[in-house]
Amino acid sequence: MRLRGQKVSPFFISLAAVLTVTAAIIIFSVSCAGNKIRFKSAFYFVCYAVKDNAVSAGSVSDAVSSYGGAGYVLEYGNAYYITVSCYYNVQDAQAVCKSLKQRNLDCEVLSVEKDEYILQSPAAKSKTELYTGNLNTLQSVSHMAYECANALDTGEYTQNNAKAVLAGIENTLNGLMKANADNCFSEHLRRLTKKCELLKNGYIYSKDMRKLQIAVADTVINVKLY
Numbered sequence: 001m002r003l004r005g006q007k008v009s010p011f012f013i014s015l016a017a018v019l020t021v022t023a024a025i026i027i028f029s030v031s032c033a034g035n036k037i038r039f040k041s042a043f044y045f046v047c048y049a050v051k052d053n054a055v056s057a058g059s060v061s062d063a064v065s066s067y068g069g070a071g072y073v074l075e076y077g078n079a080y081y082i083t084v085s086c087y088y089n090v091q092d093a094q095a096v097c098k099s100l101k102q103r104n105l106d107c108e109v110l111s112v113e114k115d116e117y118i119l120q121s122p123a124a125k126s127k128t129e130l131y132t133g134n135l136n137t138l139q140s141v142s143h144m145a146y147e148c149a150n151a152l153d154t155g156e157y158t159q160n161n162a163k164a165v166l167a168g169i170e171n172t173l174n175g176l177m178k179a180n181a182d183n184c185f186s187e188h189l190r191r192l193t194k195k196c197e198l199l200k201n202g203y204i205y206s207k208d209m210r211k212l213q214i215a216v217a218d219t220v221i222n223v224k225l226y
Contacts, residue, residue, distance in 0.1 A: 037117045037128055037225065039135050043142075043217045044093035045074060045110040046100065047081040057082055070210040074110075074218055081110050086146070086214050112221050120226040127183065131225050134176060134185050138220050141169055145213035152206040162204040169212070170196040184226050188219040 048064050051057040057073045057080035065071030069084035084100065084107060087093040093109045100107045117135070119125055148165040151157035157165075173193045180186050195215055199208055 035119045035125070037119060037132055037135075038115060039117060039132055040113075040115045041135070041139055041220050042088065042111075042113045043221065044087045044090045045081060045112070045214070045217075046084040046086070046093050046097050046107055047074075047110050048084050048105065048107055049082045050108075051080045051082070052078075054080055056080075065207060065211075068205075068207050070207055070214050072211045072214040072218070074214060074221075076110065076112060076221065083214050085210050086142075086217055088143070088146075114221065117223075117225050120224055124184075124225050127225075130179065130183075131185075134180065135220055135223075137172065137176060138216050141172055142213050142216040142220065144169055145209045145216065149206040149209035149213065152204070152209065159204060162209070163200060166196060166200050166204065166209075166212075170200070184224055185219075188223060192216060192219065 048069065049057075049060050051060065054073065054075070060082045061071040061073050063071075064082050064084060070086070072083045074081045074083050085093075085096060087096070090109065090111060093111075097107045097109050117131075119128070124131070144165060148157060148162055152162055170193060173189055173196065176185070177189045177193065180189060192212075192215060195212055199212065
């Protein structure tokens with residue numbers, strides 16, 4: 001399920017993660033109009049099935065994971081999508097979806113494109129820079145997990161390489177935790193760091209990194225800024 005992936009040094013990725021979490025919160029271009037933050041993000045999910053409740057979606061997710069898909073259940077627009085993989089341009093997602101359909105897997109592409117976030121309380125306006133930095137950093141982290149999954153698929157990365165990337169992601173998330181001790185991002189970050197902790201002591205498969213990638217994307221898509 002790799003398309004257009006390029007090999008990136010795990011050391012470079014880990015170093016970039018530490019720099020990103022420091023710099024993104026402090027220095028970036030902020031566009032804030034009234035009660036909105038303007039921040040562009042685009043994710044294209046290849047989904048195996050869509051359910052109307054979390055229970056039925058969860059029963060399918062294990063099956064998706066068993067054949068190598070992420071199996072992450074993404075809640076979006078009052079529906080639950082069982083994801084196989086995630087891409088950053090629609091052409092890649094459509095190509096993978098077409099390939100899976102040729103193998104008799106009934107998939108579809110969910111496109112989620114955002115360019116603004118509503119500030120849902122007066123207090124949120126004072127955190128505009130912090131929140132924009134969080135979104136920027138999390139988007140970068142999702143790319144890190146994606147590239148690692150691709151490299152595992154092709155054999156370019158060993159387990160040591162994957163664990164180095166995972167450590168960089170965990171360090172980045174921990175840095176965000178310190179900057180967001182008690183706000184709308186806190187619970188999301190705790191959930192993501194827990195996923196890292198569960199992964200780092202075992203064998204890391206590409207589907208694990210894709211699942212982490214989509215979990216991060218889930219936060220970028222669904223976080224409510226208050």
